[in-house]
Amino acid sequence: GAVVSQHPSWVICKSGTSVKIECRSLDFQATTMFWYRQFPKQSLMLMATSNEGSKATYEQGVEKDKFLINHASLTLSTLTVTSAHPEDSSFYICSASWANSYEQYFGPGTRLTVT
Amino acid sequence: DAKTTQPNSMESNEEEPVHLPCNHSTISGTDYIHWYRQLPSQGPEYVIHGLTSNVNNRMASLAIAEDRKSSTLILHRATLRDAAVYYCIPFSSGSARQLTFGSGTQLTVLP
Numbered sequence: 001g002a003v004v005s006q007h008p009s010w011v012i013c014k015s016g017t018s019v020k021i022e023c024r025s026l027d028f029q030a031t032t033m034f035w036y037r038q039f040p041k042q043s044l045m046l047m048a049t050s051n052e053g054s055k056a057t058y059e060q061g062v063e064k065d066k067f068l069i070n071h072a073s074l075t076l077s078t079l080t081v082t083s084a085h086p087e088d089s090s091f092y093i094c095s096a097s098w099a100n101s102y103e104q105y106f107g108p109g110t111r112l113t114v115t
Numbered sequence: 116d117a118k119t120t121q122p123n124s125m126e127s128n129e130e131e132p133v134h135l136p137c138n139h140s141t142i143s144g145t146d147y148i149h150w151y152r153q154l155p156s157q158g159p160e161y162v163i164h165g166l167t168s169n170v171n172n173r174m175a176s177l178a179i180a181e182d183r184k185s186s187t188l189i190l191h192r193a194t195l196r197d198a199a200v201y202y203c204i205p206f207s208s209g210s211a212r213q214l215t216f217g218s219g220t221q222l223t224v225l226p
Contacts, residue, residue, distance in 0.1 A: 004158075032212065043202075044159065044216040093158045097212065102147060104214055106158030 002028045004096050006107035013084055013114055021079045021110045023094030029074035030096035034104065035067075038091040050077055084114040117142040117205040124221040127193045135188040135220055137203030148179060148186050149206045149214070152199040159216075162188065164206065198224045 003026040013019050023033060032051050036044040048064075050056035050071035058064045068080040077096075081088055091111050095104040120138040127133040139148065150162040163170055163177045165186070170177040176189040190197055202219040206212075 006158075034213070036216075043218050044153075046213060046215065049213060091156075095158070095214075101212075102149075102164055102206070102208065103161045106160065109156070109158045111156075 002026075002096075002103075002105040004030075004094065004105045004107040006092075006094055006110050008110060009108060010111040011113070013112070015085055015114055016083055018080055018082045019084055019112060021081075021092055021094075021112075023077045023079070023096070023107050025075045025096045025105070028096075028098055028105075030077075031074065031099045032097050033071055033077040034095045034097075035069060035077075035079050036093045036095070038093060038109075044093060047079075081112065084112070086114045088112065089114045117146060119203050119205065119217045121201070121203055121217065121220045123218065124223065126223045126225060127190075128225050129195060130192050133190040133193045133197070133222065133224075135190070135201050135203075135222065136185065137187070138185045139203065139205050140184040142183055142205045143207070144183075146205040146207050148177070148183075149204045150175070150177065150188050150201060151204065151214070151216075152197075152201045153219070154196075154199045159202065162201070193222075193224045195224050195226060198222055 005024045007022045035047045038044045047062045048056045048058045050069050056069035071077040093109040095106040097104045147164050149164040151159040153159040165177045178187045200219040
């Protein structure tokens with residue numbers, strides 16, 4: 001099946017610094033990638049949808065200047081959390097799909113801890 | 116988006132069948148019914164999807180009510196590795212193609 005990887009799997013950073021998370025589709029071309037956030041004991045919440053070569057579409061309440069998303073190629077999307085604060089600590093998960101696909105393929109997630 | 120209702124939790128004994136219900140009474144006529152599951156500390160994993168007819172694959176079976184207001188995911192023989200949160204998600208094949216996750220059902224499999 002289609003494989004999606006994320007890097008890093010976990011990261012600890014200091015408050016005020018920026019962190020970049022990579023999402024890669026390893027064996028298919030992902031025309032669309034999605035970024036989710038999941039707090040402990042809660043469900044996944046969609047943050048943004050990005051189509052290759054286009055600007056990301058952010059969900060209501062998600063600050064686009066704080067969560068920078070780049071989808072420059074069909075196999076790579078990045079999420080940069082700028083000026084991270086402890087409340088940004090969460091499990092960040094990406095998923096990818098191709099045109100006309102009914103399935104999304106999820107990465108293993110990145111656990112971000114901001115101290 | 117169509118709302119879904121799932122039990123918060125269910126238990127099953129190992130090697131017994133499990134029926135996970137989902138109500139989606141406001142689903143539109145063209146929305147598919149998708150099921151994903153999330154094992155602890157991992158990203159979700161696609162399980163199965165269907166529109167009107169019952170569906171089978173190597174992981175599970177999906178039984179869809181005739182009026183499409185509910186569906187049931189069937190794991191034929193639960194294993195310890197099936198312990199996860201199971202999400203039932205109406206999916207529109209339109210341009211957005213987004214998944215909206217509800218709270219899901221936490222399945223516990225007892226040895």
